[in-house]
Amino acid sequence: MTPRAVLSTALALAFVGPPALAQQQSGAAATPTPMPRPDGMAEAATALRDAAENALLVRDLLGKEVADPSGGSVGTIANLAVIPGGRIVAAILETPDGTRVPVPFAAVKVAAKASTVSLTKPLSELQAGDAYGALEDAAAQLGL
Numbered sequence: 001m002t003p004r005a006v007l008s009t010a011l012a013l014a015f016v017g018p019p020a021l022a023q024q025q026s027g028a029a030a031t032p033t034p035m036p037r038p039d040g041m042a043e044a045a046t047a048l049r050d051a052a053e054n055a056l057l058v059r060d061l062l063g064k065e066v067a068d069p070s071g072g073s074v075g076t077i078a079n080l081a082v083i084p085g086g087r088i089v090a091a092i093l094e095t096p097d098g099t100r101v102p103v104p105f106a107a108v109k110v111a112a113k114a115s116t117v118s119l120t121k122p123l124s125e126l127q128a129g130d131a132y133g134a135l136e137d138a139a140a141q142l143g144l
Helices: 003-014 041-050 123-127 132-141
Strands: 065-067 073-082 088-094 100-104 108-110 117-119
Touching: 073 100, 088 132, 100 123, 100 132
Parallel strands: 065 117
Antiparallel strands: 065 073, 073 088, 088 100, 108 117
């Protein structure tokens, strides 16, 4: 799935809601009931407006170089895994040798405007964790 398709799917799922229903009164024409705005719409608009100066888009992260905590490059962001609801759960890094490595997005630190992207722990330490194999298997199932 391309990054655009992942993002489009996540955004579409975030806005899925019950259809507006028309209420029937006996002898009266049906009047459509307006569909309510999805939960969080006003909050999202306010947050984007307030953070416009530091807003970050997915496209700003794709291809961005990622550093380990000591500042050495470990690769670039090749893709992001987004779950329904829009939460980014993993970054797929492409290492200098072309290997794709999933890391939990919670371990990715992004500075304002993606001027720098780094890991909170060394990549080797993340890969040595007990649950890393499960993350790697899940990423492989997605074709990442």
